[in-house]
Amino acid sequence: MNQITANTTNVAQIKPQARQDLFSLAPQNLQEAMHFAELIANSGMVPKDFRNNPGNVLVAVQMGAELGLPPTQALQNIAVINNRPSLWGDAVLAVCKGSPLCEYVRERWDDQTKTATCIAKRRGDDEEVIRTFSFEDAKRAGLLGKQGPWSQYPQRMAAMRARSWAVRDAFPDLLRGIAVREEQIDAVEKDVTPAKPAKQQDRTSQLLAKIAPEPEANQAETDLQNILTAINSSVELSELDEIVNAAANLPDDLKEQARQAYGIKKKELKNN
Known part of the structure; x- marks a missing residue:
């Protein structure tokens, strides 16, 4: 018994030193x-x-x-x-669950009603924060069938939307107002600047057109962002493998980004 106690004490003494020796980029x-x-x-x-x-x-x-x-x-x-820093959905969950203020965050899917539910419980509060997002909600918002993750993985995207609403309402002090990427990517930016008079607007447009024509949208970059969103939202290895196959048509430089994200997520899922 004494020998076991001594060994345990030695391990306890070694661990803090090992942590202090870890390299940090902070x-x-x-x-x-x-x-x-x-x-x-x-x-x-x-x-x-x-x-x-x-x-x-x-x-x-x-x-x-x-x-x-x-x-x-x-x-x-x-x-x-949309020029606004946003946090990936899994990181949002990590920030909340990693705090002692969070008692639990639970998620479920109702296949009959096609509804995702997220239940967040703040330690010390009597009531849970319950938020839902259904395919019907997605349809009304013009999201269901939208090119990208909403077309490929609608159930997962509905779950991410319910999660975003629940944790932002339950833990605003932890998230500090940061946007959730899976929600922000669907937001439509509107220009609320008062319109210029028609003549001035036409002249301004002509001058700008002479300086730099309006660039075409980079579809490859958009496809990459959709693939990265799906990779980071994966919960199973089989699902992850299906998603990464969609990167086959990307240019080589963008394909490498997808491979790196795939490797990181695959390691994370295996460890879990």
Whole structure:
């Protein structure tokens, strides 16, 4: 018994030291943060929103720190949608479940009514926060059948929408107002700037057209973002394998991003 106790004590003494020796990329001051942002921005292993853009890297790392995410997790889980930083759905769940304020978050699917339900319970509160999102809701919002994840994985997307509503209402202090990517990507940005007089508007359009014609939409980039959304939303290896097959038609540089995301998600699912 004494020998077992002694061995246990030694292990307990070793563990903190091992943790202290772990390498960390977390910057300690502004100078380190700026240097870190430049190194990351020049890396080919970060999402396109951060490549050659140390400013975006710095903002994402700071935002991640406020949410409790280490720098590398922040860069992988924060996406810029409609010029607004947004958090991936699985990271949203991780932030909430990782807090002692969260008692539980439960999700379920009703196949008869085609309705996703998310139940979030805040520790100390008497009532649960229950939010639902059905195929009928998606149809009214013009989402059901929309090209991309809503066409390929409507059940999963409905579940992500119910989750977004539930956790944002239950844990606003944890999420601090950050948008959820799976919800933000479906938002339609509207220009509320007062319209210019017709003559001035026509002249402005002509001048701008001479300087730089309006670029065509990059469908490949859109397809990649849809595939990355589906990969990060996967809950089973079989589902993940089906999704990654959709990346076969992407250009090689974009295909590599999908492969990296696939590898990270596959390792995560195997560990779970």
